[in-house]
Amino acid sequence: MFYICSMLSYTEENYLKALLKLSFQNEDKPEAGTNEMAAYLGVKPATATDMLKKLKEKELVTYKKYGKILLTETGKQNGIAILRKHRLWETFLYEKLDFSWDEVHEVAEQLEHIQSAKLVDKLEEFLNFPEFDPHGDPIPKANGEIPTIDKILLSELKENELCKVVAVKDTSTVFLQYLEKLRITIGTPIKVLERIDFDGSLSIQIAGEEARNVSMKFAESLFVKR
């Protein structure tokens, strides 16, 4: 179980995390393509190809010319370790330093690269072993396990169904700030009053307040639990 390799550069860590995130997105086939990866990281495909060769050399990915990219078990565990740090730091910023949920990501992008096993574990303890980050995303455990939670999109609910918000699918600042304006956060109860077939929009009741209309795009960006 000696998966975590500490001799990774800041940049290599970012590539591994990106590949892990892409593997979550492409649920069925957890592979990625060069262009997809480059786009995700904001670099050119040529750059991604170069890095891929290096990651392959270190046995963090399997890949051959013109083929798909797949994390090895070591690569995956290293990616998970970064994700764990990212989400623990987001939780710290949110819970302890009063950052809002649209501000935490940018700073956590930096903090996730701090190298100190003790720091991560102590931080987790200090935060009381949180299972989910401020956006409702699961925080990997020290052993690499990732907590799961039943969640469906708000758009999947039928009329008159009641639910609670468990996570955001879209973590963009503009969406998070909109949610804040609507006084929706993790845990907020929502009732679907009406579904408008015409455009997929919904009429919803937030925390027992008066009815409100939200778009299909909105309903497809919020994870809830019945």
Add this chain to the structure above:
Amino acid sequence: MFYICSMLSYTEENYLKALLKLSFQNEDKPEAGTNEMAAYLGVKPATATDMLKKLKEKELVTYKKYGKILLTETGKQNGIAILRKHRLWETFLYEKLDFSWDEVHEVAEQLEHIQSAKLVDKLEEFLNFPEFDPHGDPIPKANGEIPTIDKILLSELKENELCKVVAVKDTSTVFLQYLEKLRITIGTPIKVLERIDFDGSLSIQIAGEEARNVSMKFAESLFVKR
């Protein structure tokens, strides 16, 4: 007062902090030499020369070929900002995450480079505006002011004088762990029982316990207040 330049690289920040620390060491003339600086940073003199040219270009230091190096006001304020972050993070690790005082430095070396004005200020607030770090070193304020404290070396005390530990001069792991073994920390009261002229060693009483002998090197590594 727009001193803090945020477009500094990790490396540039380290050079500025090093120059600031050297300026504290060379109290009278706050200048540094190329070799001195290189040694402090663990790089070769040639490397330091190259960086110096870059820092000069950015008006963070004044310096001419074969001359001494001096921080400009902007360079100094930027260095102070890094030092502030370093010491606040050390305090966080020590106070909140139960790190010991010989463990905090290494991690703070990484954390001091995190870029977020909000983070620093919130952290400071979270820690209740501490004035000194776990080693007794002053934490610069947001405006760049550095708290001062009366302190002398333990070696300067006369026989029968009583004092309290306020800071360590030597922050090496081996010294800090020795202090821990002796149950000496910031605030511990010490009484000088006897001075041995032969080798400058002292017989001291730590927190009212039985007498103990310590070397001159030891007595010159601990700051105290009468």
Add this chain to the structure above:
DNA sequence: TATAAAAGTTAGACTAGTCTAACAAATATA
């Protein structure tokens, strides 16, 4: 003051990470 030693600089090379431009392979489509 002449010379030796110390301090500092320059030139040239290397690595990591990035880019652009040109090219090659794989896939979609007519």
Add this chain to the structure above:
DNA sequence: TATATTTGTTAGACTAGTCTAACTTTTATA
């Protein structure tokens, strides 16, 4: 299946930061 489009690779160049080896300037010392 032939061709166009998409996807991915290669070659060559650039920057930041580092090094070694050779050189120059300053300072100390005989």
